[in-house]
Amino acid sequence: MSRYILAIDQGTTSSRAILFDQSTKIISVGQQEFAQHFPDSGWVEHDPADIWGTTVSTCKEALKKADASITDVAAVGITNQRETTVLWNRETGQPVYNAIVWQDRRTASFCQKLKDEGHEPLFSSKTGLLLDPYFSGTKIAWVLDNVDGARELAEAGKLAFGTVDCFLLWKLTSGKVHATDATNASRTLIYDIHKGEWAEDLLKILDIPASLLPEVKDSSADFGDLDPAIFGGSAKIGGIAGDQQAATVGQACFKPGMMKSTYGTGCFALLNTGEKAVQSKNKMLTTIAYQIGGKPTYALEGSIFVAGSAVQWLRDGIGVIEEASQSGELAKSADPQQSVIMVPAFVGLGAPYWDAECRGALFGLTRATGPAELSKAALESVCYQTRDLLDAMTADAGEELDTVLRVDGGMVASSWTMQRLADLLGAPVDRPSVLETTALGSAYLAGLQVGFYPAPDEFAKLWQLEKRFSPDLDEDTRNIAYEGWKDAVSRTLSNRD
Numbered sequence: 001m002s003r004y005i006l007a008i009d010q011g012t013t014s015s016r017a018i019l020f021d022q023s024t025k026i027i028s029v030g031q032q033e034f035a036q037h038f039p040d041s042g043w044v045e046h047d048p049a050d051i052w053g054t055t056v057s058t059c060k061e062a063l064k065k066a067d068a069s070i071t072d073v074a075a076v077g078i079t080n081q082r083e084t085t086v087l088w089n090r091e092t093g094q095p096v097y098n099a100i101v102w103q104d105r106r107t108a109s110f111c112q113k114l115k116d117e118g119h120e121p122l123f124s125s126k127t128g129l130l131l132d133p134y135f136s137g138t139k140i141a142w143v144l145d146n147v148d149g150a151r152e153l154a155e156a157g158k159l160a161f162g163t164v165d166c167f168l169l170w171k172l173t174s175g176k177v178h179a180t181d182a183t184n185a186s187r188t189l190i191y192d193i194h195k196g197e198w199a200e201d202l203l204k205i206l207d208i209p210a211s212l213l214p215e216v217k218d219s220s221a222d223f224g225d226l227d228p229a230i231f232g233g234s235a236k237i238g239g240i241a242g243d244q245q246a247a248t249v250g251q252a253c254f255k256p257g258m259m260k261s262t263y264g265t266g267c268f269a270l271l272n273t274g275e276k277a278v279q280s281k282n283k284m285l286t287t288i289a290y291q292i293g294g295k296p297t298y299a300l301e302g303s304i305f306v307a308g309s310a311v312q313w314l315r316d317g318i319g320v321i322e323e324a325s326q327s328g329e330l331a332k333s334a335d336p337q338q339s340v341i342m343v344p345a346f347v348g349l350g351a352p353y354w355d356a357e358c359r360g361a362l363f364g365l366t367r368a369t370g371p372a373e374l375s376k377a378a379l380e381s382v383c384y385q386t387r388d389l390l391d392a393m394t395a396d397a398g399e400e401l402d403t404v405l406r407v408d409g410g411m412v413a414s415s416w417t418m419q420r421l422a423d424l425l426g427a428p429v430d431r432p433s434v435l436e437t438t439a440l441g442s443a444y445l446a447g448l449q450v451g452f453y454p455a456p457d458e459f460a461k462l463w464q465l466e467k468r469f470s471p472d473l474d475e476d477t478r479n480i481a482y483e484g485w486k487d488a489v490s491r492t493l494s495n496r497d
Contacts, residue, residue: 002074015054030061042105075238077446107138128286137189239445250437263411267307302389328414357494423473
């Protein structure tokens, strides 16, 4: 009897593998960080060999810690950093270039050119996305146009494209399966989320051969079997979802109107809109939250590019803290008379601004500003950006969203940050007992496929609240603070008057 689901959580700064049992309890975790590469200003890359190597080693670590083997695993689920783009040779399995990470801004000028040519309405109507370097489509085009021999190989049908889930699936099945799921496909800028197919007219505009593309399946589906040579045995791969959609599933946000926000390297809020794909008027993204039984469930999404990485910058960039976990304690001790605001536009700003060219700034510095005030500003920047997203979603929904925000990700372990989030949003924030909701979502999708986990309504009953943070700040104070944030942002935008 198989006892576990193995969830592969391949993230932006590390790879993790987590074993879950049938009650969704975490049995063991393997985690390993890997190198980030910044070959030019605004460029971010990963070595695909690092992605693959750390994935295998963390799976083996999780199994070893649980004193388990792959034969104890009922199914494998994969969740991944989205939009990150890999192209590899179908014959050799070797990537033709590094993985271009979702944060990468190298195609900003190309996106602007496409906008100037009037293409954005077409892309937006079909994909639910905006023309921004964030998404995979222009990254694919860049590789084809800038890597020697890549276009020739692509046109000969010898190249494969994949987001990270697709690349890992290829490797895990030793090249037998070239597929992705609808959530990852919905982030590529070339997938029609309404028809559920690759959009030929968008491929033509970007000059991308269709032969590159994977098959698109449900999020819970038969994705093939592990090659026994990798882990000494085989198991079904039963679930795939992009990290933010997986977290939506892991948070059991199965009903329209439910909302979750994940705080990792970036921050991503998703609002379940059910069977309706709501076209945003406020620069939110329309995306697929998950697809089960051939039916997509849609969501509005707001994407913040810098959340936890603002704290990493304090640690690694300017050395004002030694450990990321110090930031919350330092923020507590910040001088209340100082109003330091950080706009962390290190790689531009995401929703609702979508400004690829603006860069970060600090406002309100005094001679007395120190690590405590900078820590507070970094953490508050995440709260303010979340408020930006919720205000835009409320406007799109056409009504006041009377909803609790379910949160997850590394940053939510800081109770100070979560209380400040509730205060600045003016809304309750719920932190679940299982914080690894991204991995849990992929585990659930895989377990659902093989009958290890029940239908969504029953699975939702397993979700448990660890703590609710209720707002404790008066409305005037909250709004004054938020106006200060909006003023700071307006000063950093590249298209300001």
